[in-house]
Amino acid sequence: MNIIELHKINKFFGEGENRVHILKDVTFSVSDGDFVAIIGQSGSGKSTLMNIIGCLDVQTSGIYRIAGRDTNALNPDQLADLRGKYIGFIFQRYNLLATLPATENTALPAVYAGMGAKERTARADALLTDLGLHNKLGNLPSELSGGQQQRVSIARALMNGGHLILADEPTGALDSKSGENVMEILTDLNSKGHTVIVVTHDHNVANYASRVIEIRDGEVISDTRSRPMPENPPVIAARHFESPSLRDRLGARADQFKEAFRMSVQAILAHKLRSLLTMLGIIIGIASVVSVVALGRGSQAKIISDISSMGTNTIDIFPGEGFGDRHSGRIKTLTVDDAEILGKQMYVDSVTPNISGTSDLVYRNTTVTAQLNGVGEQYFTVKALEIDQGRLFTAEEVKANASYAVIDDNTYKKLFPSGGDAVGETILFKRKPLKIIGVLKKQEKTFGPSTDTLKVYTPYTTAMRKITGDKHISSITAKIRDSVMPLMAEKNLTALLTARHGKQDFFTINTDSIKKTIESATGTMTLLISGIALISLIVGGIGVMNIMLVSVTERTREIGVRMAVGAKRKNILEQFLIEAVLICIIGGILGIAMSRLVGVVFSVFVTGFVMAYSPGSMLVAMACSSFIGIVFGFIPARNASRLNPIEALSRE
Ligand SMILES: Nc1ncnc2c1ncn2[C@@H]1O[C@H](COP(=O)(O)OP(=O)(O)OP(=O)(O)O)[C@@H](O)[C@H]1O
Numbered sequence: 001m002n003i004i005e006l007h008k009i010n011k012f013f014g015e016g017e018n019r020v021h022i023l024k025d026v027t028f029s030v031s032d033g034d035f036v037a038i039i040g041q042s043g044s045g046k047s048t049l050m051n052i053i054g055c056l057d058v059q060t061s062g063i064y065r066i067a068g069r070d071t072n073a074l075n076p077d078q079l080a081d082l083r084g085k086y087i088g089f090i091f092q093r094y095n096l097l098a099t100l101p102a103t104e105n106t107a108l109p110a111v112y113a114g115m116g117a118k119e120r121t122a123r124a125d126a127l128l129t130d131l132g133l134h135n136k137l138g139n140l141p142s143e144l145s146g147g148q149q150q151r152v153s154i155a156r157a158l159m160n161g162g163h164l165i166l167a168d169e170p171t172g173a174l175d176s177k178s179g180e181n182v183m184e185i186l187t188d189l190n191s192k193g194h195t196v197i198v199v200t201h202d203h204n205v206a207n208y209a210s211r212v213i214e215i216r217d218g219e220v221i222s223d224t225r226s227r228p229m230p231e232n233p234p235v236i237a238a239r240h241f242e243s244p245s246l247r248d249r250l251g252a253r254a255d256q257f258k259e260a261f262r263m264s265v266q267a268i269l270a271h272k273l274r275s276l277l278t279m280l281g282i283i284i285g286i287a288s289v290v291s292v293v294a295l296g297r298g299s300q301a302k303i304i305s306d307i308s309s310m311g312t313n314t315i316d317i318f319p320g321e322g323f324g325d326r327h328s329g330r331i332k333t334l335t336v337d338d339a340e341i342l343g344k345q346m347y348v349d350s351v352t353p354n355i356s357g358t359s360d361l362v363y364r365n366t367t368v369t370a371q372l373n374g375v376g377e378q379y380f381t382v383k384a385l386e387i388d389q390g391r392l393f394t395a396e397e398v399k400a401n402a403s404y405a406v407i408d409d410n411t412y413k414k415l416f417p418s419g420g421d422a423v424g425e426t427i428l429f430k431r432k433p434l435k436i437i438g439v440l441k442k443q444e445k446t447f448g449p450s451t452d453t454l455k456v457y458t459p460y461t462t463a464m465r466k467i468t469g470d471k472h473i474s475s476i477t478a479k480i481r482d483s484v485m486p487l488m489a490e491k492n493l494t495a496l497l498t499a500r501h502g503k504q505d506f507f508t509i510n511t512d513s514i515k516k517t518i519e520s521a522t523g524t525m526t527l528l529i530s531g532i533a534l535i536s537l538i539v540g541g542i543g544v545m546n547i548m549l550v551s552v553t554e555r556t557r558e559i560g561v562r563m564a565v566g567a568k569r570k571n572i573l574e575q576f577l578i579e580a581v582l583i584c585i586i587g588g589i590l591g592i593a594m595s596r597l598v599g600v601v602f603s604v605f606v607t608g609f610v611m612a613y614s615p616g617s618m619l620v621a622m623a624c625s626s627f628i629g630i631v632f633g634f635i636p637a638r639n640a641s642r643l644n645p646i647e648a649l650s651r652e
């Protein structure tokens with residue numbers, strides 16, 4: 001049976017005027033088990049013919065059948081399959097992958113043919129051992145002599161069975177001793193049933209063959225047989241690759257994926273600095289996105305908790321037209337009656353009128369300037385203030401204008417620098433005696449104006465009637481029932497007071513709406529800065545694409561070798577895509593790590609609030625970087641997979 005049949009094969013190179021006719025009506029067949037030498041001078045078209053026989057290149061016209069199949073009817077992947085499973089190539093320059101040890105170079109065709117990892121390593125080792133390389137299994141090609149490398153490439157050719165062995169000048173780069181050795185191995189393989197075709201310009205090499213075909217200027221000029229074909233040539237057991245079970249196919253795919261992954265890691269590690277520099281864009285991009293989001297969330301949380309400490313669900317009513325109204329201090333519009341009427345509204349939980357004034361505070365022989373706040377008994381609940389010593393005043397005491405005072409932590413520290421019990425002591429504010437009944441806890445979180453003011457709290461009745469004599473109050477704080485929407489309450493309350501006063505001579509501050517405003521403001525900021533950071537991610541992605549394009553160019557020959565031993569387009573695509581995605585994911589992880597580092601440094605220098613990292617933003621960052629890997633890795637990976645194997649192989 002003929003394993004190959006060539007019928008009027010023509011090959012042209014170039015276009016238009018540069019079009020050259022390299023192979024001219026080449027017609028011959030090779031039967032199974034034969035040993036053929038194709039001989040001819042340099043430039044006669046031997047390699048071109050060999051590439052067509054090896055399904056690495058296609059003829060311009062004519063019919064070529066291999067194992068009965070017309071190659072014209074096969075697509076690139078089917079051709080790759082054919083190469084992988086039937087043909088073993090031996091190149092003049094060995095074409096071993098520089099980063100893989102002998103065993104793995106040998107096993108490569110089996111990866112693409114779908115053989116399990118254990119099985120293929122065992123087979124590769126056995127083949128290498130047969131060829132006398134048992135002590136070189138783990139060596140890289142650079143650690144082997146030319147003859148040894150050529151033996152590794154023979155082992156690789158045999159890996160998937162090597163039904164048809166194609167050797168293009170296999171001895172060309174070797175000294176005569178190693179050359180003889182290689183030819184003896186090929187002769188031996190032929191005697192075991194392998195069909196061997198050798199291309200050479202050397203008659204000594206051709207003498208090993210049973211049949212010599214000579215070509216000149218692309219034409220067959222002689223075809224002579226020196227040894228007859230044996231009657232019953234041994235047949236190598238056909239390896240069964242056809243229609244494996246789904247499970248086997250999936251297993252093989254998983255194995256190929258694993259292999260592609262490993263190769264990608266190797267490729268990244270082979271150029272550590274370059275990989276790191278490539279990742280830098282991604283690292284900076286991811287680190288800034290994650291940090292900005294964490295910073296935004298952290299500051300937002302801080303502000304919100306500060307606002308919460310102002311009291312939850314409260315509405316403050318001040319005289320004047322708004323914050324910064326310079327006359328608001330002098331405008332006297334709010335009265336205790338206003339507060340009382342507000343207190344009777346359904347939607348109001350509690351109300352406290354506030355009155356404040358600043359004056360000298362005297363305790364024994366210490367005089368300080370303090371702010372007196374006349375408040376209702378509910379003020380402390382509304383403002384979430386807690387007691388440290390003593391107690392707060394009661395509703396009865398407010399009604400009875402009791403001369404009691406609660407002082408804050410600042411005042412306590414000023415008046416009682418050596419500590420001790422303040423409760424029961426008497427202080428003078430505007431020369432009016434007030435008895436201290438309680439001291440407030442230090443307020444950790446503060447929002448708004450300076451916190452150094454000394455504050456003394458007394459019932460508003462006491463403040464109005466005994467101390468200031470004022471008929472008006474400086475503000476009203478209303479706590480809204482939980483079931484009521486703060487905005488609705490604010491609207492109602494504004495309408496009510498406007499009606500009472502005849503005009504709106506006051507303004508309201510709703511902690512809830514402040515909270516919302518701040519939330520949306522920090523949200524917008526975060527979005528904005530994240531957007532800028534995103535641009536750096538894209539720049540990083542372009543960097544990745546650039547380096548992948550370089551990587552593909554650099555490894556064109558490697559791609560060619562992989563294709564020659566049976567890698568399909570999707571295998572090549574997969575490998576480069578994995579590499580790009582891997583670079584981006586590692587960059588992403590390093591970016592997150594860097595951002596955490598920023599957080600640690602930040603927490604050392606900035607006290608008060610921490611960066612709030614959210615797993616969500618990190619996940620998004622990782623997804624982003626994988627996505628960038630896929631997007632920017634795709635074009636280089638596709639370029640690689642679309643390479644013509646023969647062009648790839650001839651690239652230096
Ligand atoms: N891709 C190509 N484009 C244009 N011309 C080509 C191409 N490949 C080969 N040729 C030409 O085809 C002719 C045959 O080349 P080929 O490589 O087949 O020669 P060869 O017989 O193998 O020679 P050698 O013994 O030096 O290896 C040469 O003249 C070469 O210049």
Ligand SMILES: [Mg+2]
Nearest residue numbers: 046047048168
């Ligand atoms: Mg050649």
